Amino acid sequence: MSSRPDPSTSSSDDGGGDPPRPPRIGPRAMRKPERGETSIRDMLGALLILIPVGLLLFSVGNSCSFAPTGPVEDPNSGPSVNVEDRLTEYARGSAFELRVPDVPFRPNSTDRGPVEGGGTAVRVGYVTPDADYLSLVQTDASAEGVLATESGTSERGDGAPRMQGTVDAGGLTWEIYQSDGGEPFRIATLPGRPDVRALITGSASDEQFRTLAEALATARVLPAGAAGS
Structure with missing residues (x-):
């Protein structure tokens, strides 16, 4: 006599094992990148x-x-200015004549301002082919005044640069002033009336200073208070 299987102990139709799990809902677990x-x-x-x-x-x-x-x-990079145009503009309102030197340097700045003790300074900055610089100042101020202004000694409270001697260049005698380790300031009185002084300073060589001094001696002159001719 055969016995029927007990439903409570029978296996599933797929041959046994755990019933299938429902699908996972939610973010997947992070994995290490390959x-x-x-x-x-x-x-x-x-x-x-x-x-x-x-x-x-x-x-x-x-x-x-x-x-x-x-x-x-690079001495050929950076700003450039038209020196003749700028100095012509300054000459219209100047009390003294201005010179426009022709030098093989790149002019990169110009400005005009007061000088200690009275007077006005007109400045032109140049960059040389060696990437050094020279500053030319033309002024109707005294040598002491323009030296104090351009060296900045009065603002810093330092002593004024001391005179080191003279040098002849461009047909003029230039007085040389210098502080310890500083750049030289060369000052000369230009021909004409009223007195006009020139100051040249900067990191350029003595040869390049002479080039600028000689160009100044043969420069085109712009009369005071006029556009020039």
Whole structure:
């Protein structure tokens, strides 16, 4: 006689085992990226950093050249001004005549301002082919006044630059003033009336100073209070 199986102990139709689990709902568990994926991601991140740095170095390299002691300014880069136009404008309101020297330097600045003790200074800044600079000051002030103004000694409370001697250049005798370790200030009185003094200072060589002094001696003269001719 056969017995019927007990329904409470019978197995499922699929041959037994646990019933199927319902699908998982929610965020998937994080997994560790494969080695190849990590390398590509790191390379892309490095490129995003290096590209701006490379562009910056390229732009700096256009205006500087390498030197063992550091970058040097390109003497042909930077602003330039039309000295003749600027000095012609200044001469219209000037109490003294102005000279326009013709030199193989790049003029990069001009300005006009008061001098200590009275008078006015008209300045032109030049950059030399060696990337040094020279400043030419024309003034109706005293030598002491323009020296104090251009050296800035009164503002800093330092002693005035001391006279070191004289040098002849461009048919004029220039008095040389200098502080310890500072740049020389060369002052000469130009021909004509009223008295006009010229001061030349800067980091350029003595030869380049002479070039500017000689150009000043043969420069075109703009009369005071007129546009010149």
